[in-house]
Amino acid sequence: MTVTDEAPVGGGTPRSGEALVELADVQKWYGQLHVLQDINLTVSRGEVVVVIGPSGSGKSTLCRTINRLEPVDSGRILVDGSPLPQEGKALARHRADVGMVFQSFNLFAHKTILENVTLGPIKVRKQSKAEAETRARELLERVGVAHQADKYPAQLSGGQQQRVAIARALAMEPKVMLFDEPTSALDPEMIKEVLDVMVDLAERGMTMIVVTHEMGFARTAANRVVFMADGRILETADPETFFSNPESDRAKDFLGKILKH
Amino acid sequence: MENVLANFDLVLKAFWLTIQLALLSGLVALVLGTLLAAMRVGPISVLRGVAATYVTLVRNTPLLVMCIFVFVAAPNLGLFVGMPFLLKGTIAVGLYTAPFIAEAIRSGVNAVHLGQAEAARAIGMTFGQNMRYVVLPQAFRASVPPLASTLIAMTKNTSVVAVFGLMEATARMRDFVNKNSDDTMLIFLVFAIGYVILVELISFAAYGLERRWKAAR
Ligand SMILES: Nc1ncnc2c1ncn2[C@@H]1O[C@H](COP(=O)(O)OP(=O)(O)OP(=O)(O)O)[C@@H](O)[C@H]1O
Ligand SMILES: [Mg+2]
Numbered sequence: 285m286t287v288t289d290e291a292p293v294g295g296g297t298p299r300s301g302e303a304l305v306e307l308a309d310v311q312k313w314y315g316q317l318h319v320l321q322d323i324n325l326t327v328s329r330g331e332v333v334v335v336i337g338p339s340g341s342g343k344s345t346l347c348r349t350i351n352r353l354e355p356v357d358s359g360r361i362l363v364d365g366s367p368l369p370q371e372g373k374a375l376a377r378h379r380a381d382v383g384m385v386f387q388s389f390n391l392f393a394h395k396t397i398l399e400n401v402t403l404g405p406i407k408v409r410k411q412s413k414a415e416a417e418t419r420a421r422e423l424l425e426r427v428g429v430a431h432q433a434d435k436y437p438a439q440l441s442g443g444q445q446q447r448v449a450i451a452r453a454l455a456m457e458p459k460v461m462l463f464d465e466p467t468s469a470l471d472p473e474m475i476k477e478v479l480d481v482m483v484d485l486a487e488r489g490m491t492m493i494v495v496t497h498e499m500g501f502a503r504t505a506a507n508r509v510v511f512m513a514d515g516r517i518l519e520t521a522d523p524e525t526f527f528s529n530p531e532s533d534r535a536k537d538f539l540g541k542i543l544k545h
Numbered sequence: 546m547e548n549v550l551a552n553f554d555l556v557l558k559a560f561w562l563t564i565q566l567a568l569l570s571g572l573v574a575l576v577l578g579t580l581l582a583a584m585r586v587g588p589i590s591v592l593r594g595v596a597a598t599y600v601t602l603v604r605n606t607p608l609l610v611m612c613i614f615v616f617v618a619a620p621n622l623g624l625f626v627g628m629p630f631l632l633k634g635t636i637a638v639g640l641y642t643a644p645f646i647a648e649a650i651r652s653g654v655n656a657v658h659l660g661q662a663e664a665a666r667a668i669g670m671t672f673g674q675n676m677r678y679v680v681l682p683q684a685f686r687a688s689v690p691p692l693a694s695t696l697i698a699m700t701k702n703t704s705v706v707a708v709f710g711l712m713e714a715t716a717r718m719r720d721f722v723n724k725n726s727d728d729t730m731l732i733f734l735v736f737a738i739g740y741v742i743l744v745e746l747i748s749f750a751a752y753g754l755e756r757r758w759k760a761a762r
Contacts, residue, residue, distance in 0.1 A: 351667060353666065353667065371588065373671060376666075376671045377669060379666060379667055379668065379669040380668060382667075383667075383668075384664075384667040386663070386664065388660055390658070390660035390661060390663060390664035391664070392664065392679055393658075393661065394682050394758075403678060403679075404668035404669065404670070407670065407674050408669040408670060408674070452668065453667075453668070456668055456669065
């Protein structure tokens with residue numbers, strides 16, 4: 285992995301800071317299914333929060349409400365002090381400030397790697413092509429795929445594609461990054477290369493909300509672990525405490541299952 | 546004597562008009578069809594309704610009805626008055642073909658993975674930008690075969706305007722047959738081959754585009 289000597293974003297004490305993402309009393313239903321129940325979560329600037337929990341517990345949904353890919357039925361969601369706008373231009377602007385990395389990468393299939401990273405800065409941030417390309421090449425360098433810049437996504441491995449997806453999100457200079465199981469579609473040998481990029485990002489002070497079952501990542505990079513089950517946040521703790529000493533039976537049961545294999 | 550080979554310049558002139566009609570109507574149909582497709586998948590329900598109504602109405606109406614509307618009925622309403630026949634033909638065939646194009650592109654839009662549009666939204670693209678830079682380019686790539694069949698059908702459909710006095714290929718063929726019934730078989734061959742060449746050009750272009758876009762899908 286490329287290591288650069290850039291200072292962490294946000295200056296001296298990136299880990300401390302005021303609330304950047306706030307969810308208060310958030311409720312969401314899919315028909316009869318109460319998929320998010322009484323969600324209260326505050327993520328400070330520079331904080332890394334790992335969300336963990338059994339399948340179907342609402343982790344992806346939680347992640348997706350923060351950039352309103354999923355609207356909620358009630359409750360408040362604030363990003364950097366301002367509530368999420370309704371549909372339209374204001375919402376688009378809000379989304380530009382919230383980076384998102386998907387399980388299935390979702391790189392633009394008809395664009396080269398470089399174009400994938402420059403499209404948002406050029407069309408959404410209105411940067412010049414030259415400016416966007418310079419920055420994109422820096423980011424591709426940082427995530428270790430600079431030499432693939434002119435290829436198409438389908439020509440890259442899953443791990444490479446996911447690193448490009450991270451670069452694409454970073455190119456928008458987001459305030460916070462959301463990751464929804466970024467490594468679960470990857471072959472085991474590619475998981476590390478993606479996690480390394482994420483750890484590097486955390487060390488630079490990026491605010492991150494990461495849905496993942498990678499305990500190694502949680503232990504190295506997370507400030508907090510949030511455990512979800514059945515649409516509720518059941519437990520919030522620092523990684524060491526959570527993994528060695530979970531409080532709820534659901535968490536004990538869940539950890540028992542994922543530790544077995 | 547109106548021998549078809551001796552008057553080959555008339556054949557060429559007639560096919561040139563057919564080509565102009567096909568290119569212009571094709572342009573109208575592609576632009577309008579893309580717009581209709583975007584309206585149909587868009588977030589504004591009024592526009593979705595308008596587009597769906599237009600598609601249903603026109604797709605289920607014979608081309609001749611559209612032609613009679615443009616050439617005969619519309620001027621009574623003060624529309625298209627004094628417009629050159631070529632443009633009237635373009636409007637009739639273009640308006641008629643647009644819904645078929647729209648449906649071909651819409652099937653292409655449905656073939657584009659949902660994650661593509663979602664990723665575009667996640668970096669802050671508006672619906673219009675999402676369509677223009679992410680979804681439609683991929684939808685076009687996915688709908689080249691149905692688009693080509695639609696454009697082929699449209700090229701042959703341009704012959705309907707012969708009824709309204711445009712001396713395009715079909716009208717010229719009828720003219721030759723009327724004046725020289727002995728050569729019927731030869732006349733038929735000459736004009737059939739002309740149409741075959743036009744249609745093959747479209748197929749060839751479609752094949753080229755498909756090959757070129759293979760890597761980038
Ligand atoms: N669009 C939808 N319509 C209806 N139900 C949905 C929809 N999306 C998700 N669900 C349901 O909501 C619940 C929570 O889904 P979600 O994807 O948030 O869970 P998750 O914790 O991310 O699970 P996984 O670990 O499998 O990714 C599940 O029961 C799921 O079936
Ligand atoms: Mg999920």
